[in-house]
Amino acid sequence: MKKARIEIGNIVREYREKAKMTQMELAGKLGYDSPQFVSIFERGLSSVPVNTLGRLISLLGIPEKRVLDILLKSYKAQTIFQLDEGKRRA
Numbered sequence: 001m002k003k004a005r006i007e008i009g010n011i012v013r014e015y016r017e018k019a020k021m022t023q024m025e026l027a028g029k030l031g032y033d034s035p036q037f038v039s040i041f042e043r044g045l046s047s048v049p050v051n052t053l054g055r056l057i058s059l060l061g062i063p064e065k066r067v068l069d070i071l072l073k074s075y076k077a078q079t080i081f082q083l084d085e086g087k088r089r090a
Contacts, residue, residue, distance in 0.1 A: 004074035006044030008053070008067060013042040015060035029059055 016026050023035035041048045057064050
């Protein structure tokens with residue numbers, strides 16, 4: 001999941017910069033008083049809440065398919081790992 005957080009953070013940064021928007025401006029549009037929230041998820045230190053991710057897709061024009069592909073790939077890998085763990089314990 002960490003890899004997905006980093007990839008999505010990079011995409012958000014890329015599209016924010018293309019929009020010539022500062023972290024503070026984006027934070028304000030998301031309803032936050034500080035740019036720290038944006039900084040944290042752009043660096044992949046925290047997952048972006050899914051509803052916030054939807055707002056980012058709309059605000060910045062991020063291709064939804066690109067984000068979904070990352071999330072689904074991560075979910076699939078995580079699920080396979082957990083299934084294998086369960087099989088080993090059986």
